[in-house]
Amino acid sequence: MSEQDEKFMRRAIELAKKGIDHGAGGPFGAVVVKNGEIIAEGWNEVTSKNDPTAHAEVSAIRKACAALKDFQLRGCTIYTSCEPCPMCLGAIYWARPEKMFYACTREDAAGIGFDDQFIYDEIGRDLEERRIETINLLRIEGLGVFKMWESMPQKIEY
């Protein structure tokens, strides 16, 4: 941890504040840093953009990848004003940055009405025990496309 890290986290927190000041969505901000510079900023815009995926981290990751013209965040660090929800954590793992800093915890988020823990719990459950009814259908037909993918010589893996 360095002064630089604190500076970037303060920017993430500032974006969280800016977001709620402008009615964008919940109180969350994030920045992506590469080589000591901010390459993308995000804040929660769920309610203003009618996009349940427009969390600060997802938005920052999408912008950072667009800036780098890459689908990975190699050598990058993410600073987020709150511990990521499972969706954002999944996005972070797909983007593969090197490191993550967070300020508030998931318990802090629950304390102001954002129940990430419910989703963390559901993800750990067997499919047939989940609150959103989850049904398997046409697996064999689906597998046909997987087999086509496997046999494609020109596929780009990620």
Next chain:
Amino acid sequence: MSEQDEKFMRRAIELAKKGIDHGAGGPFGAVVVKNGEIIAEGWNEVTSKNDPTAHAEVSAIRKACAALKDFQLRGCTIYTSCEPCPMCLGAIYWARPEKMFYACTREDAAGIGFDDQFIYDEIGRDLEERRIETINLLRIEGLGVFKMWESMPQKIEY
């Protein structure tokens, strides 16, 4: 399960095939249905759009919410050609559809090189044991913005 459900799942599988035929990304497709009609379609575009969040389900959810002008998918059903990864499952829980159908399983996805299970495992781990280094920083400053949010009378909760 009905013939209707099979029809919608076949469309999701068809989108998965269309996606790989066009070099959009991995072999995954999804549709969102409301009142017996498809309101949005998505397919994986990670590598073609340089967007690690452009999975079939996330894309379909974003489009469906845009079509409904809502940040929730009340009364909707999602059909996806493969069991969602944690990112997409998180997105589904935030969007709150009524039901989800899936064709291939996460094990099928692992079999063709998409290791969702690694992310499922990481999400269940304590923060300090994760593969992407995860560090707490400036929590008290972050909490300041949470308190501002709490005291806002005009906030839109989700």
